Amino acid sequence: MKKYFVVIYILFLLFGIIYTKPQxxxxxxxxxxxxxLENLLGCNKLGKDILALNIYGSLNAILFSIPARILTLTILxxxxxxxxxxxxxxxxxxxxxxxxxxSIPSFLLGLIILFTFGKSIFIFFVAIFLMDWxxxxxxxxxxxxEVKSSNYVKASLILGGSKFFIFKKHILLExxxxxxxxxLTGIPSVIMTLSILSFLGIDFGTDYFGEGLGEQISxxxxxxxxxxxxxxxxxxxxLFLVLIFSL
Numbered sequence: 252m253k254k255y256f257v258v259i260y261i262l263f264l265l266f267g268i269i270y271t272k273p274q275x276x277x278x279x280x281x282x283x284x285x286x287x288l289e290n291l292l293g294c295n296k297l298g299k300d301i302l303a304l305n306i307y308g309s310l311n312a313i314l315f316s317i318p319a320r321i322l323t324l325t326i327l328x329x330x331x332x333x334x335x336x337x338x339x340x341x342x343x344x345x346x347x348x349x350x351x352x353x354s355i356p357s358f359l360l361g362l363i364i365l366f367t368f369g370k371s372i373f374i375f376f377v378a379i380f381l382m383d384w385x386x387x388x389x390x391x392x393x394x395x396x397e398v399k400s401s402n403y404v405k406a407s408l409i410l411g412g413s414k415f416f417i418f419k420k421h422i423l424l425e426x427x428x429x430x431x432x433x434x435l436t437g438i439p440s441v442i443m444t445l446s447i448l449s450f451l452g453i454d455f456g457t458d459y460f461g462e463g464l465g466e467q468i469s470x471x472x473x474x475x476x477x478x479x480x481x482x483x484x485x486x487x488x489x490l491f492l493v494l495i496f497s498l
Contacts, residue, residue: 271306274307278298281294283477311455320438323380332418360382391426
């Protein structure tokens with residue numbers, strides 16, 4: 252049942268990409284236009300097709316959240332390798348740093364990074380990493396400690412295997428086994444972060460996809476009674492994206 256739901260949503264996105272186009276231009280002549288074959292959900296106050304805004308806003312969130320999560324997990328893989336090969340001193344330092352990051356409100360940290368260093372795409376990925384890495388790091392470390400205490404790792408050390416060899420042959424496989432879970436469970440939080448940033452006016456990809464889902468909510472909340480779909484559509488878009496990756 253879950254797979255069918257995911258397939259239906261993918262088909263919905265493909266249909267929208269084929270049937271509509273990114274809404275980057277204002278068309279006041281179609282302001283609050285009614286539902287029709289041309290505009291299946293009508294238009295918002297600026298004359299932009301609501302369905303197209305939903306489709307490309309969702310696509311924007313997917314195309315930014317997936318690379319951001321992959322980047323976070325990839326960096327953490329190299330971090331865990333360093334922690335294991337360099338020994339307890341490095342482990343103590345990284346554990347202390349991760350504890351500090353866990354105690355800091357992550358979203359506030361992201362906003363500070365973005366407003367301090369600029370709103371470029373590079374700074375955005377840095378902010379997402381700093382907001383997101385500590386929880387995944389703790390999970391990886393717990394798995395590392397579990398594998399380190401296993402008999403086959405102890406046997407490899409006794410037989411003269413180097414730490415890099417043991418990491419490559421034993422530990423890495425175990426870390427990869429939980430990476431899929433960390434990837435899928437982390438995507439919804441990145442999507443929510445993107446949506447909140449978009450709501451606050453920090454948006455990426457608007458030149459190609461139009462407004463993000465959060466920005467659509469921010470703009471449409473004052474026009475709910477004249478154009479209810481313009482507010483409900485991005486809200487449902489965020490909920491469905493979170494649900495899809497949660498499934």
